[in-house]
Amino acid sequence: MHPLLLSALLLAMAAVLLLTAVVRKAVSQRALVSRLGAETGRGSALARYSQETLGRSSWQIDPEVGVLLDQLGWRRPARRAIFFVCQLGLPLLAVVLVVALSLLRGMETTTLIAVLFAAGVGYLLPKRLLVMAVGRRRERLAREVATLIPLLRMLFEVGMTVEQALRVMVTEGGEIIPELCIELQVVLTRIDAGLELGEELRAMAQLLDVDEVTDCVVILEQLIRQGGGAMASLLSLKALLDDRRSTALQEKVSKLSAKMSAVMVAFLFPALLIILAGPGFVAIIQALGDMGG
16 A cells, blocks of 8 residues: 555544544533532523533643634534544645645645645635634624614613623623624623623623723623613714724725725726827837838
């Protein structure tokens, strides 16, 4: 058997063994979570919280991946397993394809370098895509905060507490602020399990690492402690967010105008040069031709 093909088969067997170990660990964790939910009487809320906590322990090899998955909203072990399979299977698939192509074309000198390059790209690509997806979600969260603040003001003005307002937002605002509703649903689930609202909101803000969400959470914590008196802070935060949005739009317009100037120089300037300077060049060429004749 060819050595490269044998190495590809060994890599495939190692990947299968690793996936088997991960599946066994997930099954044992699920059994432990079910026992915790049955013994404590807290029900499914504590079971979900324990399952989420245990699910993070399988990412100690690359802790940044676990944080990015939390920021993306992929907290369930099933979704984390999907990313893990992609991160492990893509390098393996790339290596197998490179080995197969090298065997078909008969190349042996650069095969090892190509295999290493394919494995590296296949391993880094899922994480890079994950970072891009997290960046887009953080932008959506920042935009949704500007919509959340007026809605919270209306709910506070009718006499609702912070927890009641958040529950109404999660129940009724799924189509208006979908990303924030996902995060608030996690917070309310932990509140139902007996945790404190202010601490969970602060933990959510630290996890998401979005400036707009952090500012909003600071005001909500003030409302929880004082019971009122923070409406002016909400108005100031809304004005600040509007100012940030207008500044971002101005920057985007200025960058777009610079790009359009580059496009105009690249495509319109040669045509303009031909139209304006073309007759002069033709006249000069004709004059030189007459002098030579």
